[in-house]
Amino acid sequence: MSSRFSLVFTLLFATSLAYAQPISPRLEQRAAALAGKAGEDNLGYALVESLTTEVGPRLAGTEAEARAREWAVDRLRSLGFSHVRVEPFELPVWERGVEWAQITDPYPQPLVITALGGSTPTGPDGVEAEVTAVASLEQLSAAPPENMKGKIVFVDEVMTRTQDGSGYGVAAGKRRAAAYIAEEKGAVAVLIRSVGTSQHRFAHTGQMRRLTEDGAVRGVPAAALSAPDADQLQRILASRGSVTLRMVLTPQQRPAGMSGNVIAEIPGTEAADEIVLVGAHLDSWDLGTGAVDDGAGVGIVVAAAKQVMDAMPEGPRRTVRIVLFGAEEVGLVGAQAYAQAHADELEKHIVASESDFGAGRIWRFETNVAEDKIDAAQALGSVVRSLGAARGGNNASGGPDMKYIREAGVPVVGLKQNGWDYFDLHHTPNDTLDKIDPADIAHNVAAWSSFIFLAANADGYYR
């Protein structure tokens, strides 16, 4: 791969220079050369393989997530990073139990469902009730309570497939809020069409909105139906008008468990107190092995940082900090813990970004920085653009775990991955290693290593 990369860089170098005002051509050349090495060993893929095989599913607050932290500490130390440590935090822990649903009338048959994270249990005998369908969360909100009382509400909203993942925010709204609105209306349970884009018969789990800080659980029992099962239910409702359904969910909630963020660094030199933060999250949902969400991100940022470290035995100007967040899936708990623990240091966070959108290739480099620093921040993506990414806008989220530090003023950028197929796998049992193309991981590592190298060695500021 490296010789092909080199050719591409030679051809595209003139173009990328146009954006490179605050970064010296020499730095940029070194970043490009670094990117060219990403395919040589594919450490990124080896890390995803190792995490998904040796730990597998790693739900926040469980013993499996603790093993993931041990795995990460061990790997980060072996790779030679400095200041490797865990920053622990507590959180309420929700664990899945039995999940089972069956149409009882008019056409008895089982349905494939999965409990939403945070769902209350139905009790071991389940609930049986007539189904009432609404086409959207808005329709549920507007429905008169007398139509919902005693019913199982079916929210049949379809998610749109998009490259940038913009369909997710809309579709995930029903997952986050339906159980609470249904409870207010007097319903006994809620089923949603999975927040996902695949027709394969997997139900997509995902967190409901956390209403309370005390870990107390609210809302009616809530589960997602796979797309074929949502189609089936919809078809029967359309032809027969009425469906009765029984569902059993027996999740359990513990008031407190342990999670933690795993942190490692490449110490800086002239500007060691300035931090370039690169992140991914270590936890995953319990159904798959967390390959695209977010084993891929872990492999990408760690391998990219390792390349930068190896290329600069003298150390970069600024400190590069890897943060592998815990408990992202259950509500960005690790992100919040990090922002709190490092509040007095955030003004020294120069730029930050997280890789958490699967294993697709990067197609856009976007920023969220001061208006007059956009070109300077875009210069950090010059090699990323050489690899095929477009220049994006200035409203990047930087990734889910960047939320609190971004809101605290830390400039973020986004190495935006192609998410066209991401929600086929997202939060399902089907999120496994075989869905990842090793060459795509190498592409991401190439892009990230160039970004980390430039951000850690540039002298620009982006606030």
Place this chain on the structure above:
Amino acid sequence: MSSRFSLVFTLLFATSLAYAQPISPRLEQRAAALAGKAGEDNLGYALVESLTTEVGPRLAGTEAEARAREWAVDRLRSLGFSHVRVEPFELPVWERGVEWAQITDPYPQPLVITALGGSTPTGPDGVEAEVTAVASLEQLSAAPPENMKGKIVFVDEVMTRTQDGSGYGVAAGKRRAAAYIAEEKGAVAVLIRSVGTSQHRFAHTGQMRRLTEDGAVRGVPAAALSAPDADQLQRILASRGSVTLRMVLTPQQRPAGMSGNVIAEIPGTEAADEIVLVGAHLDSWDLGTGAVDDGAGVGIVVAAAKQVMDAMPEGPRRTVRIVLFGAEEVGLVGAQAYAQAHADELEKHIVASESDFGAGRIWRFETNVAEDKIDAAQALGSVVRSLGAARGGNNASGGPDMKYIREAGVPVVGLKQNGWDYFDLHHTPNDTLDKIDPADIAHNVAAWSSFIFLAANADGYYR
């Protein structure tokens, strides 16, 4: 669709005539015109939709399969067929229970499995043992018992994707026999890599060989792993050498339940005692809704026969008999019952065929007839070839349920479907209606209606 079909037929008619020695050009013209009507209402698709929605899964010998028979009798009568009846038979009934597996050492994590049909139970606490892997059934057969004693045997044989399904026979061997060979060697359970071609995380069920007629169950508990889980187990065995696994299977076997074949006819005229048999099977595995296996076949043959009936208010020369077999999946029980019940009538079965290979388009028309009747039998496929099928050989099976009547001397033909993707879905929860393209069903109905029309109105014999 009909105008496009007409054009194709006009263009190809000269070619197809070359094979049409025993069939008059006028008959062939009428068959081609009939085929051209298949897209007009798409009754075939409507039937698959109705069966998979209103009955859903319909495992042999269960109440759900009984509902499928009621559905079939009702539909066949409404459509206007004659002599609609059920020919019941008894069989031992196996039903799935809990199925669950987990690696306990070195990397604890759940695995996706499904019990093989006919598997013995592990008991509610399951079995826990070290795994020993073999690459094939042959390797299992050759293994020294001391290496297998007390172990869970993992048969990691991969199935080859082929258009004609020829990879299935090889791969299904391990499903049929592994539990019995493993038992002889002293193993405590067996896991096989699913007999299937998809990387989606579904385990493929399917029947083990029936060793006894009395319904008694033999063999160690046996389950299939999904392909990603088989990969995972293989990866851990390769890196660590040893894996301990716990599995729980609680299927139950009842000595006797009811099944039946549903039969309907278009009575013949001049040669009413001569029978053209067209079949599909009504039962399905319990995991999916039996859309491609074999709701599609039911829709195709019933809709095609209906077209022939409607085109000939006067009735065809020969009797067309639709047989919707029960209990195919669990060992061709309905096929055997039919062959026994109709033994004295089989010499009057002129030609027979079953549609049971999914919903793909037909790419080959093949025969299994007397050597000197090959051309005559191929003439029954003249319009099928016009639709894009090649002339196949003379070793057609005619479909699984044709086994016993073929062995009793009934000539069979095969309207061979493209099975490239069939084993992605076969015997999994993912075998649902949405996987079927309605236009493909219309293509099949066109082909089958021309074949039925020609076979029922020709005066050739194929023995």
